Amino acid sequence: MKAKKSITRRDFLKGTAGFFLASTGLATTPRNAKAQIKTKVIVIRNMDVINPNSEIQRNILQTMLDEAICRLIGKKEPQAAWQSMFNKTDIVGIKTNAWHYLPTPKELEGVIQQRLTDAGIPLTNISIDDRGVLDNPVFKKATSLVNVRPVRTHHWSGVGSCLKNYIMFVRNPSAYHDEGCSDLGKIWTYPVVKRKTRINILCALTPQFFGRGAHFFDRRYVWSYKGLIVGTDPVSVDAVGAELLRRKRINHFGDNRALDVQPVHISVADKKYHLGVSDLSRIEIIKLGWQEEVLL
Amino acid sequence: MNVKIAWLSEVQGWKAVGDLSPYNPKTIFQYMDGAAEFYLAFNFRELKATRFEKPSRPSIIVEVYKMGSPEDAYGVFTFEQQDPGVDIGQGSEFGGGLLRFWKGHTFVTIFGEEPGQDIEAAILILGRRIAETIPGTGNPPQILTYLPDTALTFTKKDAWFLRSHIHLNQRFFIARANILMLTPEVEAVLARYDTKDGKIHIKSLEQLCGCHS
Numbered sequence: 001m002k003a004k005k006s007i008t009r010r011d012f013l014k015g016t017a018g019f020f021l022a023s024t025g026l027a028t029t030p031r032n033a034k035a036q037i038k039t040k041v042i043v044i045r046n047m048d049v050i051n052p053n054s055e056i057q058r059n060i061l062q063t064m065l066d067e068a069i070c071r072l073i074g075k076k077e078p079q080a081a082w083q084s085m086f087n088k089t090d091i092v093g094i095k096t097n098a099w100h101y102l103p104t105p106k107e108l109e110g111v112i113q114q115r116l117t118d119a120g121i122p123l124t125n126i127s128i129d130d131r132g133v134l135d136n137p138v139f140k141k142a143t144s145l146v147n148v149r150p151v152r153t154h155h156w157s158g159v160g161s162c163l164k165n166y167i168m169f170v171r172n173p174s175a176y177h178d179e180g181c182s183d184l185g186k187i188w189t190y191p192v193v194k195r196k197t198r199i200n201i202l203c204a205l206t207p208q209f210f211g212r213g214a215h216f217f218d219r220r221y222v223w224s225y226k227g228l229i230v231g232t233d234p235v236s237v238d239a240v241g242a243e244l245l246r247r248k249r250i251n252h253f254g255d256n257r258a259l260d261v262q263p264v265h266i267s268v269a270d271k272k273y274h275l276g277v278s279d280l281s282r283i284e285i286i287k288l289g290w291q292e293e294v295l296l
Numbered sequence: 297m298n299v300k301i302a303w304l305s306e307v308q309g310w311k312a313v314g315d316l317s318p319y320n321p322k323t324i325f326q327y328m329d330g331a332a333e334f335y336l337a338f339n340f341r342e343l344k345a346t347r348f349e350k351p352s353r354p355s356i357i358v359e360v361y362k363m364g365s366p367e368d369a370y371g372v373f374t375f376e377q378q379d380p381g382v383d384i385g386q387g388s389e390f391g392g393g394l395l396r397f398w399k400g401h402t403f404v405t406i407f408g409e410e411p412g413q414d415i416e417a418a419i420l421i422l423g424r425r426i427a428e429t430i431p432g433t434g435n436p437p438q439i440l441t442y443l444p445d446t447a448l449t450f451t452k453k454d455a456w457f458l459r460s461h462i463h464l465n466q467r468f469f470i471a472r473a474n475i476l477m478l479t480p481e482v483e484a485v486l487a488r489y490d491t492k493d494g495k496i497h498i499k500s501l502e503q504l505c506g507c508h509s
Contacts, residue, residue: 155330214334218394
């Protein structure tokens with residue numbers, strides 16, 4: 001007698017998640033939607049990028065970023081890819097995130113800076129900053145920006161996202177906290193950052209998928225995904241990042257446990273400020289590298 | 297308000313490496329960025345933060361918040377409460393390497409930056425000692441007594457003391473605008489009861505005049 005195929009919990013989650021996404025108009029890439037795809041997001045992972053001592057392997061991280069950028073831009077060599085995004089005369093601000101408990105890893109900041117100098121930009125025309133960007137002399141005259149931060153849940157905005165990362169470009173960040181930080185996209189229309197961002201990177205090496213209040217980091221809700229989410233469209237990158245965290249919550253809790261705030265700012269950035277595509281059915285997610293429990 | 301708390305210089309090998317300057321309502325943003333709003337909504341007065349370090353071990357970070365009232369300290373504590381209590385202060389919880397408790401006007405957090413039995417033991421010792429040095433106690437908000445606990449049959453109840461419409465909306469969305477006119481001078485409670493017929497949400501407000509609605 002033929003053995004009855006049993007449905008695993010993973011199968012069930014995939015099936016129900018797909019149903020949920022379809023019912024909310026956020027389904028991932030059904031065949032008839034391919035004609036509508038407008039943006040591309042790269043998700044790359046490597047199981048060795050963090051060693052057993054929790055140390056980030058910079059050389060592996062460099063390789064990951066190179067492969068993601070090359071695939072995104074459509075170039076074979078990293079230098080050519082970066083040179084297609086940046087001119088030698090550019091003045092570049094790398095907008096990082098310094099939140100104490102889960103900052104942008106120094107190794108990731110380093111590999112980005114390395115590729116910018118490889119592209120011919122002098123080190124004196126590159127700066128890495130977070131809270132000091134408005135007073136930073138390089139950022140003040142920046143012609144281009146690299147947006148990079150870890151993806152995590154966030155007390156005010158639901159998800160700490162690429163869009164949220166630019167809140168330090170205003171003098172009164174708290175003015176943007178209302179309604180789940182829905183108007184974060186407005187910041188991207190201000191001259192200080194408008195149309196300057198060449199690449200958006202959500203660091204998903206160790207994302208935090210569930211919240212623990214306004215000020216706290218809960219390592220029970222952090223896992224080693226060992227990935228980077230990369231794209232030119234910040235809204236699409238954020239939509240994919242938010243979806244990753246949502247699927248991890250389902251995987252962990254067995255249901256999509258409610259956050260303090262839903263990340264509405266992502267769809268508002270799309271619908272109201274036209275900064276990019278938030279509809280997952282219109283985002284091509286290209287998954288590279290290690291695929292085990294990729295969730296997306 | 298300048299209530300002094302006797303600081304420990306060392307516990308189980310972790311030594312205080314220097315107090316950060318006390319933060320007030322104008323400077324707390326320098327310490328925690330946007331998260332400061334959460335505490336400001338509960339009449340935050342002062343924060344004193346200290347790092348404890350031990351060679352080859354993760355650090356412990358102690359934060360002592362002076363709030364406007366015991367009700368505010370209670371509100372801060374209960375808004376994010378999710379772990380089992382450990383009988384420290386007037387209400388406490390411990391999980392994920394984080395100890396939180398309130399006593400009187402004071403709210404305290406103690407966080408170990410990485411897991412470990414020794415660090416968790418040190419956290420609890422620190423917590424108990426700090427709690428012992430906090431003078432006086434205070435009552436939870438009286439508005440909580442207005443909740444119809446005896447009139448409802450329920451299996452689970454959550455209750456939050458609130459002063460901000462943003463926090464209210466995080467637990468139960470009312471409206472984008474602050475239509476209930478919540479301010480740091482207004483006391484409000486939101487309770488959620490799990491009953492056999494479903495969830496029931498109850499909101500109650502009290503202005504400084506003592507009027508109850």
